[in-house]
Amino acid sequence: MNIIQPEQGDTEYEKNSVTAKKLLSKPEVEVVRVELAPGSSLPVHSTPVDVFFFIIEGHGEVEIGEEREPVTAGALVESPKDIPHGLHNTSESSLKILVVKIPKP
Numbered sequence: 871m872n873i874i875q876p877e878q879g880d881t882e883y884e885k886n887s888v889t890a891k892k893l894l895s896k897p898e899v900e901v902v903r904v905e906l907a908p909g910s911s912l913p914v915h916s917t918p919v920d921v922f923f924f925i926i927e928g929h930g931e932v933e934i935g936e937e938r939e940p941v942t943a944g945a946l947v948e949s950p951k952d953i954p955h956g957l958h959n960t961s962e963s964s965l966k967i968l969v970v971k972i973p974k975p
Contacts, residue, residue: 876903888912890969900974904967906930906959914956919975921949923957928965931958 879891879902887907894901903926904912914933923932929942933956934949940960941947949955959965 898973900971902969904969906965908962910959912957914954916952916954917975918951919971920951921971923947924968926966926968928961928963930960930965
């Protein structure tokens with residue numbers, strides 16, 4: 871059994887009050903925990919694989935293509951490959967998100 875705690879991941883990205891920790895990396899999937907401080911954003915970018923976001927804690931906005939929608943804890947958002955997407959914390963508390971890339975890019 872392999873149990874991975876959120877603080878154990880390897881830091882993949884840390885910039886402008888955004889921290890991303892890679893929790894799992896296998897050929898078929900990559901799982902990253904992203905935390906955005908109040909008012910911060912993960913810049914809009916695209917990935918060559920499908921991605922989904924699971925909002926662990928907090929609320930903010932997810933931007934996919936031309937759409938930008940509010941999200942809260944418990945929401946699952948699909949983002950198709952090659953479509954620009956970004957995450958925005960519009961609240962006064964941390965926004966924690968689990969990002970799953972299928973397959974690993």
